[in-house]
Amino acid sequence: MPSHSPLTATAAAGLLATALFNSASASSWTLTDTYDANSFLQTSSWNYSTGTDPTHGLVVYQSADQAKQLNLTRVENDLFYMGVSTVEEQLAGRPSIRINSQKSYSDGIYVLNATHMPTSCAVWPAWWTVTKNLDSWPIGGEIDIIENANDQYDSNLASLHTNGSCILPEANNGTGIIAYQDCGDSSTGCRIEMNGTTGASASNTGPAFNKADGGIYAMERSLGSTGNGIRVWFWPQGSAPSDLASGSNSVNPANWGKPGAQFAIADECHADFGEHQITFDITLCGDWAGNTYEQTSCAKTYGACSAQVGYNGSSFNEAYWAVDSVRVFSTGGGTDNAANSANTASVSASSVSAENAKGGNGSSSGAMVAAVALPWSVAALVAVVSAWTLVA
Ligand SMILES: *[C@@H]1O[C@H](CO)[C@@H](O)[C@H](O)[C@H]1NC(C)=O
Ligand SMILES: *[C@@H]1O[C@H](CO)[C@@H](O)[C@H](O)[C@H]1NC(C)=O
Ligand SMILES: *[C@@H]1O[C@H](CO)[C@@H](O)[C@H](O)[C@H]1NC(C)=O
Ligand SMILES: *[C@@H]1O[C@H](CO)[C@@H](O)[C@H](O)[C@H]1NC(C)=O
Ligand SMILES: *[C@@H]1O[C@H](CO)[C@@H](O)[C@H](O)[C@H]1NC(C)=O
Ligand SMILES: *[C@@H]1O[C@H](CO)[C@@H](O)[C@H](O)[C@H]1NC(C)=O
Numbered sequence: 198m199p200s201h202s203p204l205t206a207t208a209a210a211g212l213l214a215t216a217l218f219n220s221a222s223a224s225s226w227t228l229t230d231t232y233d234a235n236s237f238l239q240t241s242s243w244n245y246s247t248g249t250d251p252t253h254g255l256v257v258y259q260s261a262d263q264a265k266q267l268n269l270t271r272v273e274n275d276l277f278y279m280g281v282s283t284v285e286e287q288l289a290g291r292p293s294i295r296i297n298s299q300k301s302y303s304d305g306i307y308v309l310n311a312t313h314m315p316t317s318c319a320v321w322p323a324w325w326t327v328t329k330n331l332d333s334w335p336i337g338g339e340i341d342i343i344e345n346a347n348d349q350y351d352s353n354l355a356s357l358h359t360n361g362s363c364i365l366p367e368a369n370n371g372t373g374i375i376a377y378q379d380c381g382d383s384s385t386g387c388r389i390e391m392n393g394t395t396g397a398s399a400s401n402t403g404p405a406f407n408k409a410d411g412g413i414y415a416m417e418r419s420l421g422s423t424g425n426g427i428r429v430w431f432w433p434q435g436s437a438p439s440d441l442a443s444g445s446n447s448v449n450p451a452n453w454g455k456p457g458a459q460f461a462i463a464d465e466c467h468a469d470f471g472e473h474q475i476t477f478d479i480t481l482c483g484d485w486a487g488n489t490y491e492q493t494s495c496a497k498t499y500g501a502c503s504a505q506v507g508y509n510g511s512s513f514n515e516a517y518w519a520v521d522s523v524r525v526f527s528t529g530g531g532t533d534n535a536a537n538s539a540n541t542a543s544v545s546a547s548s549v550s551a552e553n554a555k556g557g558n559g560s561s562s563g564a565m566v567a568a569v570a571l572p573w574s575v576a577a578l579v580a581v582v583s584a585w586t587l588v589a
């Protein structure tokens with residue numbers, strides 16, 4: 198109805214009621230895509246990276262065919278399993294998986310139902326979204342929804358990475374604790390530790406997550422004019438809100454209660470986030486798990502991260518994802534949805550040279566991609582492992 202229409206009192210009252218109803222349901226999002234277990238084996242849906250790991254992990258990423266042959270991926274009981282090789286000795290880098298969705302998305306609700314996540318020393322698993330223009334990263338941004346390394350955090354870490362400085366406001370409605378505030382920090386990004394998420398016995402990461410058959414993660418990216426920024430929720434199996442039940446066609450985070458993490462960045466850093474692909478990966482050692490290995494009890498057990506990767510395949514028995522589904526609700530969302538507005542973030546890759554983009558470094562790095570990876574070679578791993586053997 199045009200806004201200048203004359204209104205009767207009754208019609209006006211009706212509109213008011215509608216407006217009130219809409220404000221409660223303003224952030225209702227409609228299902229766009231469902232990725233069930235079998236979809237993960239389809240290369241039309243998921244791209245299996247075979248490049249070197251930009252975070253310098255001691256892994257050799259496998260194509261979809263190779264991964265199947267090595268039994269690193271399979272579907273069983275409607276769950277998609279993807280893990281690292283458990284062959285005892287792998288001196289040339291341990292076979293692993295990194296996949297990204299072929300499709301890109303912007304604002305919306307991203308839902309993961311997983312019954313197991315990769316755990317163990319040396320393991321740095323992540324479920325995240327990142328700019329489809331990886332060569333110009335961090336332009337276009339990155340959202341790390343699930344992350345840990347060496348199981349060293351008792352609670353999940355959620356982080357954002359942006360090209361320019363983007364400071365998280367302290368004021369937010371999430372239950373998590375802000376660990377790092379500047380999303381533009383080239384090493385850590387901004388990070389929220391989700392240690393206040395749900396009931397005391399619920400764990401959203403590590404072995405405890407697996408013991409409880411995992412749960413449901415939902416990430417809302419709403420960078421529109423009324424959006425809440427980026428929020429992450431976790432629920433143990435069986436306790437997710439009813440609109441997240443499988444088969445649901447729409448979801449409304451307004452009914453979900455407090456998120457475990459809220460990055461209240463809608464106004465400041467909107468344009469830092471372009472279209473993203475959804476990524477899962479399992480890397481070993483590298484810029485994070487490798488650099489912090491010495492600070493954990495892992496070093497006492499295995500001596501060195503590279504030695505564990507090189508010689509102890511059985512220590513990676515738990516280093517796998519078991520995924521029921523990923524769902525994306527990216528339509529609707531009203532004015533929470535920047536992708537539906539003229540204000541959609543767009544990123545010009547040509548405005549930055551590849552040399553300007555850099556990946557994470559430093560001991561607490563959470564950065565996941567790098568346009569200019571340092572030279573990685575199988576020889577390097579063999580050299581490191583040999584050196585350790587000589588010393589040991
Ligand atoms: C697929 O992954 C490769 C790296 O192995 C990358 O070069 C390519 O751009 C990716 N394609 C898509 C559509 O994501
Ligand atoms: C693949 O791995 C699973 C889990 O370890 C095992 O149950 C299955 O027998 C393996 N399949 C093959 C063909 O090796
Ligand atoms: C990215 O950051 C660099 C360094 O701060 C800056 O020079 C450049 O203009 C930024 N590019 C975009 C597209 O924001
Ligand atoms: C937190 O919730 C209150 C009440 O719903 C709302 O007014 C406020 O804008 C929210 N703050 C953020 C940062 O989302
Ligand atoms: C969460 O972790 C922070 C920093 O480690 C700590 O200060 C805070 O008390 C923790 N909160 C809960 C609910 O455990
Ligand atoms: C999550 O996956 C488990 C295992 O497949 C299933 O039993 C459960 O119903 C799923 N829950 C939701 C909300 O999709």
Ligand SMILES: *[C@@H]1O[C@H](CO)[C@@H](O)[C@H](O)[C@H]1NC(C)=O
Binds near residue numbers: 498509511
């Ligand atoms: C691998 O590590 C386990 C401890 O997790 C240990 O019991 C086993 O002996 C190790 N195997 C090798 C070959 O080092």
